Amino acid sequence: MASSIPLPAVARLCTLYQVLCDLNESGQQRVSSSALGEILGVGAHNVRKDISYLGETASAGGGYNVINLIELIALRMGFNREKVTCVVGLGHLGSAILHHERFRGGEFKIVAGFDSNINLIETMHSGVNLFPAYEITETVKKMHIELAILTVPSSGAQEVAQRLIDGGIEGIINFTPVVIKAPSSVLVRNVDLTGEFRVLSALLHLRENN
Known part of the structure; x- marks a missing residue:
């Protein structure tokens, strides 16, 4: 799956991963695509599209679950292995x-x-x-x-x-x-x-x- 993700999206997902880790450390449990886009300097639709490359993930009206999204990115991108x-x-x-x-x-x-x-x-x-x-x-x-x-x-x-x-x-x-x-x-x-x-x-x- 990761090999089919365009390089610019891979780069943004790597940055997104660090952003989410920082949010998790600060105690934030949920975050919207709009808020993530503002941090990353891209549109909310770009954030949603990048995340869609990882497979299905729950994003209700309250936004993404921070820990779940961290774990999903880590799994798909191989960050969970030293x-x-x-x-x-x-x-x-x-x-x-x-x-x-x-x-x-x-x-x-x-x-x-x-x-x-x-x-x-x-x-x-x-x-x-x-x-x-x-x-x-x-x-x-x-x-x-x-x-x-x-x-x-x-x-x-x-x-x-x-x-x-x-x-x-x-x-x-x-x-x-x-x-x-x-x-x-x-x-x-x-x-x-x-x-x-x-x-x-x-x-x-x-x-x-x-």
């Missing part, structure tokens, strides 16, 4: 991700960190196992790592990605500006921070000069 993850590149960004409390267990669990700097690995204090970059392929296979976060210098991005691919990685979040070449069996999400700043800067410029 994903084993690693970080490659332990500079400032990689280290921050490695030690982030959200990745200590639950939906995503970082079990390994890699870096080409052996000295860094030996001196870094971490509750996560750290390995030299040349051990990526072997370690990914051994620990059954599914997802990787790539924060290495651009010059080595493709080589490191290939080691991950050779180890059987299923998905990569790429924080480098390099477009990673990967087989269709490996999903790559590119997060170019400089590019995002450019888009934001351009939008601000266009708004100010309109």
